[in-house]
Amino acid sequence: MKTYLVTGAAGFIGSNYVKYMLKKYHGQAQVVILDALTYAGNLLSIKDEIALPNVVFVKGDIGDYEAVSKIFKDHDIDYVVNFAAESHVDRSITNPRLFLETNILGTQNMLQCAREAWYRGKDAQGKNIYKENTRFLQISTDEVYGSLAKDYDEPQPLHVSQELKKVIGNRHDLKTYGKQFFTEETPLSPRSPYSAAKTSADLIVKAYHDTYGLPVNITRCSNNYGPYHFPEKLIPLIIKNILEGKKLPVYGKGLNVRDWLYVEDHCKAIDLVLHNGRDGEIYNIGGFNEESNINIVKKVIAIIARIMREEPQYQRLLKCPLETIDESLIEYVADRPGHDMRYAMDPTKIATQLGWYPETTFAIGIEKTVRWNLDNQDWVKSVTSGDYQSYYEQMYGNRQKI
Known part of the structure; x- marks a missing residue:
């Protein structure tokens, strides 16, 4: 039975990954969760999982050397999946230092602890030997590549290579707003404190592989969406504001394009890379779902309005008249500094x-x-109100292993 150390697992993607992994391996995995429970970490997202006998929760910071070293010693860790990061661009503009401390120094601390725990000596050529079948997987972002040109005002059909068609089949839903895509060979060009911190973390991960031979992989994903998404990000924020009858803030004219990846698809990719990825390799994980921000907002408005009309039992959630749920809720606001125009991943590799x-x-x-x-x-209400903190206090006081 393998033991996984999953950092940041009370957050959005991390919580979905833990759920996916525990369901897939049916108790054939031990999971240690390390999370500092900052504003975006919510134990309610994983309350069923941390009640399982093969799951241990540790409240702590990835930058805490003593705490992380103790986890490796106490639980004989085989795999590390490092989700833990400060990840909101707007917050990074306001407080960049926090992002540097968590995303860079925290990642380096995790790598060092893994290196020390897994080290087994040197071979005849003087190369480091590590515990067999171990892996450090760094979860990164497409934002490390910077921005791509938006060549089309309206999406065009995406034509993929014959090589890729052999894997994905003949899909007719694929579209694109541009001619170029991020590949694993695209030069790194971060444009915000957040993406600069993630880029630095990636380079440190690569350095630990090149210098010390530590078994690592890096995955870079496009924008995730799905369950348990903290409601400061675009899609959950729009849903929340629509239900409350509030304005829907859209940067600039809403023409910025993102590649959207459903979070469960991302979790499947992480599992594949962790167990089958080539040592030291980087893998881009894209959704083949390019869409402009304004179209995302309009789609969400239309879906909620339709559901409210066709399934009136949901109208109890509304704090505004049903007839006011339309595009008049959209409010264009000043664009943020360094706002990338387009992200688009090439997941061919x-x-x-x-x-x-x-x-x-x-x-x-x-x-x-x-x-x-x-x-x-x-x-959603527990996250936005902070009530989940009382849940943590209850659990922390009553369960020895947390």
Whole structure:
């Protein structure tokens, strides 16, 4: 039975990954969760998981050398999946130092602790030997590449290579707003304190592989969406504001384009890279779902309005008249500094090497995401009100292993 150390697992992608992994391996994995429970970490997202006998929760910081070293010693860790990061661009503009401390120094501390715990000596050539079948997986972002040109005002059909068609089949839902895409060879060009900190962390991970031979992989994903998403990000914020009858803030004219990846598809990719990725390799994980921010907002408005009309039991969630749910809620606000125009990932490498591709189309994924938010308003309210902190205090006091 393998033991996984998953950092930041009370956050959005981390919580979804833990759920996916525990379901897939049916108790055949030990999981240690390390999370500092900052504003975006919520134990309610993983309350069922931390009640399992094969899951241990540790409240702590990835930058705390003593705490992390103790975890490696006490639990004989095989795999590290490092989600823990400060990740909101707007917050990084306001407080860049926090992002540097967590994303750079925290990652270096995790790498050092893994290196010390897994080290087994040197071979005849003087190369470091580590515990067999171990891996440090750094979860990164497409934002390390900077920005791509937006060549088309309206999306055009995306034509993929024959090599890629062998994996994904003949899909007719693929579209693009540009001619270029991020590959693993694209030069790094971060444009915000957040993306600069993630870029630095990636380089440190690579340095630990090149210098010390530590077994690592890096994955860079496009924008995730789905359940348990903290409601400061675009899609959950729009859903929340619509239900409350509030204005929907959109930067600039809303023409910035992102590649959207359903979070469960991302979790499947992480699992594949962790177990089958080539040592030291970087893998781009994209959703094949390019969409402009303004179109995202309009789609969410339309979905919620339709659900409210067709399934009136949901109208109890509204704090405004149903007839006011329309595009008049959109409010254009001043663009943020260094706002990247377009992100678009080329996932050919992970598709052809590991057989992964994004299974969830945006039409299906966005409907599932809206419905999850409607059906889990207690979770949303706990996050926005801070009530989940009382849940932590209760759990921390009553469960020895937390």
